[in-house]
Amino acid sequence: MIGRLLWNDIRNHKLLSFSTVIFMAASSLFISLAAVLLVGLLGCVDDLMEKAVTPDYLQMHAGDIQTEKIKVFAREHAEVEKWQVSPFLNLENSSVVLGNRSLADSTQDNGLCMQSDGFDFLLDMNNVCPVVEEGEVYVPVCYRSLYELNIGDKMQIGSEELIVAGFIRDSQMSSMMASSKRFLVCKEDYNRIKKLGEEEYLIEFLLKEKTDIDSFAADYGSAGMDANGPAITKPLIRMMNALSDGIMILVILLVGIGVLLISLLCIRFITALGVEQDRREVGMLKALGIENKQIRFLYLSKYILFSFVGALLGFWGAGILERPLSEKLRELYGVSNKGLFSVAITILTCILIQAVILFFIRHVLKKIEKMSALEALFPVQTQGKNKERSQYVIIGLVVAACMVLTLIPQNLYSTISSSQFVSYMGIGDAAIRMDVRQSENIGEITENLLEELSYDSDVLKYVALKTVSCPVILADGSQVNLIVETGDHSVFPVKYAEGSHPEKEGEIALSVLQAQDLGLHVGDKLELIYSGKSKIAVVCGIYSDITNGGKTAKMSNLSSGGNTDDRVMWSILYVSLKDNVHTEQWMKKYTCPGVDIVDIASYVQGTYGPTIKQIEMAKLVAMGIALLIIMVVVMLFMRLMIEKKRYCISLQKALGFNNVSIRTDYFIHGFVPITVGALMGVLLGNIFGESICGQILKSLGAYGFHFVIRWEWVILIIIILMVTAAAAVSFGTLEVKKIKAYECCMRKE
Amino acid sequence: MDKILRVEKLCKDEIIKDVSVGVNQGEMVAIMGPSGSGKSTLLYNISGMDQPTKGKVWLKEQEITALSENDKAKLRLHQIGFVFQQMNMMENLNILDNILLPAIQANKEKKKERTEKRELIDEAARLMEKLSISGLEKRKITEVSGGQLQRACICRSMINHPEIIFADEPTGALNKGASEEVMNALMSLNREGTTILMVTHDSRMASRCGRIMYLLDGQLQGELMLEDCPKDSFKQREEKVNQWLAKMEW
Numbered sequence: 001m002i003g004r005l006l007w008n009d010i011r012n013h014k015l016l017s018f019s020t021v022i023f024m025a026a027s028s029l030f031i032s033l034a035a036v037l038l039v040g041l042l043g044c045v046d047d048l049m050e051k052a053v054t055p056d057y058l059q060m061h062a063g064d065i066q067t068e069k070i071k072v073f074a075r076e077h078a079e080v081e082k083w084q085v086s087p088f089l090n091l092e093n094s095s096v097v098l099g100n101r102s103l104a105d106s107t108q109d110n111g112l113c114m115q116s117d118g119f120d121f122l123l124d125m126n127n128v129c130p131v132v133e134e135g136e137v138y139v140p141v142c143y144r145s146l147y148e149l150n151i152g153d154k155m156q157i158g159s160e161e162l163i164v165a166g167f168i169r170d171s172q173m174s175s176m177m178a179s180s181k182r183f184l185v186c187k188e189d190y191n192r193i194k195k196l197g198e199e200e201y202l203i204e205f206l207l208k209e210k211t212d213i214d215s216f217a218a219d220y221g222s223a224g225m226d227a228n229g230p231a232i233t234k235p236l237i238r239m240m241n242a243l244s245d246g247i248m249i250l251v252i253l254l255v256g257i258g259v260l261l262i263s264l265l266c267i268r269f270i271t272a273l274g275v276e277q278d279r280r281e282v283g284m285l286k287a288l289g290i291e292n293k294q295i296r297f298l299y300l301s302k303y304i305l306f307s308f309v310g311a312l313l314g315f316w317g318a319g320i321l322e323r324p325l326s327e328k329l330r331e332l333y334g335v336s337n338k339g340l341f342s343v344a345i346t347i348l349t350c351i352l353i354q355a356v357i358l359f360f361i362r363h364v365l366k367k368i369e370k371m372s373a374l375e376a377l378f379p380v381q382t383q384g385k386n387k388e389r390s391q392y393v394i395i396g397l398v399v400a401a402c403m404v405l406t407l408i409p410q411n412l413y414s415t416i417s418s419s420q421f422v423s424y425m426g427i428g429d430a431a432i433r434m435d436v437r438q439s440e441n442i443g444e445i446t447e448n449l450l451e452e453l454s455y456d457s458d459v460l461k462y463v464a465l466k467t468v469s470c471p472v473i474l475a476d477g478s479q480v481n482l483i484v485e486t487g488d489h490s491v492f493p494v495k496y497a498e499g500s501h502p503e504k505e506g507e508i509a510l511s512v513l514q515a516q517d518l519g520l521h522v523g524d525k526l527e528l529i530y531s532g533k534s535k536i537a538v539v540c541g542i543y544s545d546i547t548n549g550g551k552t553a554k555m556s557n558l559s560s561g562g563n564t565d566d567r568v569m570w571s572i573l574y575v576s577l578k579d580n581v582h583t584e585q586w587m588k589k590y591t592c593p594g595v596d597i598v599d600i601a602s603y604v605q606g607t608y609g610p611t612i613k614q615i616e617m618a619k620l621v622a623m624g625i626a627l628l629i630i631m632v633v634v635m636l637f638m639r640l641m642i643e644k645k646r647y648c649i650s651l652q653k654a655l656g657f658n659n660v661s662i663r664t665d666y667f668i669h670g671f672v673p674i675t676v677g678a679l680m681g682v683l684l685g686n687i688f689g690e691s692i693c694g695q696i697l698k699s700l701g702a703y704g705f706h707f708v709i710r711w712e713w714v715i716l717i718i719i720i721l722m723v724t725a726a727a728a729v730s731f732g733t734l735e736v737k738k739i740k741a742y743e744c745c746m747r748k749e
Numbered sequence: 750m751d752k753i754l755r756v757e758k759l760c761k762d763e764i765i766k767d768v769s770v771g772v773n774q775g776e777m778v779a780i781m782g783p784s785g786s787g788k789s790t791l792l793y794n795i796s797g798m799d800q801p802t803k804g805k806v807w808l809k810e811q812e813i814t815a816l817s818e819n820d821k822a823k824l825r826l827h828q829i830g831f832v833f834q835q836m837n838m839m840e841n842l843n844i845l846d847n848i849l850l851p852a853i854q855a856n857k858e859k860k861k862e863r864t865e866k867r868e869l870i871d872e873a874a875r876l877m878e879k880l881s882i883s884g885l886e887k888r889k890i891t892e893v894s895g896g897q898l899q900r901a902c903i904c905r906s907m908i909n910h911p912e913i914i915f916a917d918e919p920t921g922a923l924n925k926g927a928s929e930e931v932m933n934a935l936m937s938l939n940r941e942g943t944t945i946l947m948v949t950h951d952s953r954m955a956s957r958c959g960r961i962m963y964l965l966d967g968q969l970q971g972e973l974m975l976e977d978c979p980k981d982s983f984k985q986r987e988e989k990v991n992q993w994l995a996k997m998e999w
Contacts, residue, residue, distance in 0.1 A: 284838070290851075
């Protein structure tokens with residue numbers, strides 16, 4: 001009988017039942033999709049890192065290499081399982097043509113390397129080490145779609161030509177956030193092409209399990225080893241890999257949580273309304289002697305059925321969406337062998353979400369227990385105008401939630417794609433960046449450029465910042481290498497979370513993560529070794545930086561008048577141009593070997609391009625979902641409210657009110673909370689969204705994050721959402737037309 | 750005669766004031782009174798649907814007023830039948846399923862020797878035949894007349910063989926013909942030994958009972974015994990009731 005009762009109830013309340021199932025399915029879909037993508041991402045990143053045997057500690061080094069010294073160091077450290085020095089031939093981007101396109105505008109350091117013997121393998125698309133023949137090259141897989149490459153295409157390096165024989169997955173540098181890309185060639189080709197590039201070294205260590213990588217890094221620094229370049233650890237590589245594709249998952253998760261909250265709100269309303277509509281029947285069941293828990297079970301069994309269908313739909317939907325969304329992950333990192341685990345995670349997440357919803361419904365159904373049989377049978381009309389109005393708050397809340405859902409990805413997109421975002425990257429607000437990296441005479445090229453710039457009437461201001469690796473002596477006497485950018489930091493100042501830029505000699509500014517790592521604050525002192533002498537520097541400022549693993553420093557100059565060029569790893573010139581100067585044409589003037597010149601917008605695009613694209617997609621998806629939710633929820637709500645007031649409307653009609661006047665009345669009732677909700681949503685989306693994104697970016701080293709709000713987009717979103725909401729209210733009030741004037745006369749009460 | 754129901758100094762807020770009554774096994778009693786006199790409130794407090802502010806109620810040896818909500822629910826399921834003026838039934842079930850609803854629930858609560866569903870259906874069919882509504886089993890509740898629906902409600906109240914039926918204005922929402930049908934059904938059950946306590950404002954219906962109690966401002970004002978009047982002489986009984994009601998300033 002229960003089955004028949006449920007079936008008839010569902011048939012008689014098709015709209016309510018359908019909406020409940022849809023809300024349940026949507027909640028399951030998004031959260032389980034985020035869970036399965038996250039498991040997939042971490043799974044395939046870990047799989048690739050395991051198969052490629054990624055080093056635990058890696059030090060890049062430009063200049064002569066002292067292999068013997070490394071050998072001694074490794075022998076003295078029992079935690080070193082294996083070590084190797086891999087040469088990396090840094091190529092001049094402008095001399096490389098991939099397929100039909102030049103790499104001149106690439107923001108990456110592109111270079112050749114050979115397959116390692118011991119570890120840090122570059123794997124082909126089957127995740128095995130490819131055999132590279134002479135004349136062949138294996139290209140990083142992230143370039144396949146970027147440069148529309150196919151096997152058999154050509155790669156031109158100066159006068160040399162190689163054939164693309166396949167694509168490789170690089171466990172260290174797959175992500176576009178990693179600044180270098182390795183092309184795999186055989187030994188013969190490498191040696192032949194060597195003269196066309198600048199050779200650098202990757203000093204790599206594979207450590208035994210449970211080794212403290214940070215203390216190993218400190219030991220390496222203290223031992224005065226080769227360290228002319230940034231160092232990176234395995235956890236950082238893993239984070240960079242996960243992060244570049246993790247933002248999309250984060251947005252899906254945020255959307256999922258938003259949808260779940262909206263669903264709970266709507267399900268609560270639908271359930272409470274259902275109990276209200278069945279009040280007399282509940283009272284009758286109580287009068288017949290059916291216990292509360294059995295009446296509650298009767299209701300709950302309906303929702304368990306809905307929940308089951310919702311979970312199935314969510315599982316199915318997540319399965320369909322998972323494939324296209326994880327396609328890029330599969331290409332970059334390979335297929336994770338956690339297929340069954342992923343299915344289990346999807347099922348578990350669906351069950352968990354449904355359990356949360358059912359628990360919530362069970363709580364709402366407690367209302368049944370609180371009603372006595374008499375109260376249920378003969379309800380006292382206590383519902384005043386205020387309570388009725390308060391029910392409309394629900395649509396205000398839904399519109400506010402949808403607004404937040406849409407504004408967070410929109411603002412995040414506006415912020416990351418804006419020119420001001422570079423200030424979180426440890427870069428000032430310049431227009432053009434000139435990198436001088438791969439040359440034996442970085443200093444000379446930099447000086448020449450500076451001279452040219454000083455005569456250039458198109459230039460508004462410019463500065464050259466030279467980066468050196470400088471040892472720091474910690475309180476316990478150990479040493480670490482600090483990447484210090486030296487020069488005049490007042491020309492294009494970055495955002496300082498505390499203090500200000502270094503002006504005088506002996507002042508140093510640290511990036512947030514570096515300061516945290518060293519446990520230093522503004523005003524603290526630290527001991528540096530430069531020009532062969534130990535000097536004390538005072539921390540004058542702490543700034544946001546999410547480049548180079550977030551750990552950098554800035555000083556005005558290492559020694560007044562001294563020549564630091566012998567230790568310069570690279571130098572970067574920042575330039576801003578006068579108004580009306582054509583940036584691209586100006587950049588062409590300065591194109592020369594050894595200098596990568598790029599406008600900052602393209603630099604951001606090159607580094608965060610894939611992430612920006614993902615956020616752009618996520619913002620469109622979020623917008624679509626928000627519009628759908630508003631349309632369904634607001635329309636459903638209005639229909640339910642009108643159904644609830646059926647008797648009153650019928651009476652109004654009997655008294656001579658027409659459809660237009662009644663619908664207008666309900667439209668106003670609905671539209672006022674929508675307007676309030678929209679304004680609330682704008683406020684929350686900007687404030688609350690900023691603090692959520694700020695917290696995430698803070699963990700990466702970007703302090704004091706603020707949204708760059710593009711108001712023209714925000715206003716457009718407000719208009720679109722409100723017009724949709726107004727249309728939904730209007731459609732919902734169409735129900736008024738179906739109510740007949742005579743209905744009130746037929747009511748039995 | 751054994752008292753099936755005893756009410757002692759029952760009070761409910763300011764509506765019922767110190768009412769003490771008793772109902773004998775097999776009796777059919779009507780409570781009358783003007784609107785607002787507290788008839789329905791008294792009925793709900795006696796039947797355990799509501800909790801009095803003071804006083805005690807016993808059904809046989811069981812003190813209803815001392816029971817927990819769950820125990821009261823059990824009592825309503827097994828020992829009490831209820832008929833409402835509004836003919837409350839589950840919209841999503843047909844007539845037969847509505848009648849069977851309390852029986853199936855009671856059967857579920859039995860730990861041993863559960864009754865076969867077939868037997869329950871047969872019992873429902875027997876009751877429906879007795880109340881002249883056979884053939885309506887599969888109908889929706891919206892597809893039968895008011896009189897038929899109220900008789901189906903009486904069948905439902907009888908399905909678990911209760912000790913007593915409480916009826917609140919059972920003919921209040923019905924026309925004359927339908928009221929007759931319902932009243933005849935109740936009388937027929939009473940003849941078979943079912944005790945009935947009902948609230949009505951219809952003197953014609955009240956005159957079918959053996960005893961009438963008159964309530965005014967929450968207090969019992971008097972009682973009229975009709976046991977000595979011939980049961981089939983409706984006119985004589987009605988006249989007697991009307992005269993008595995006039996004396997009570999009805």
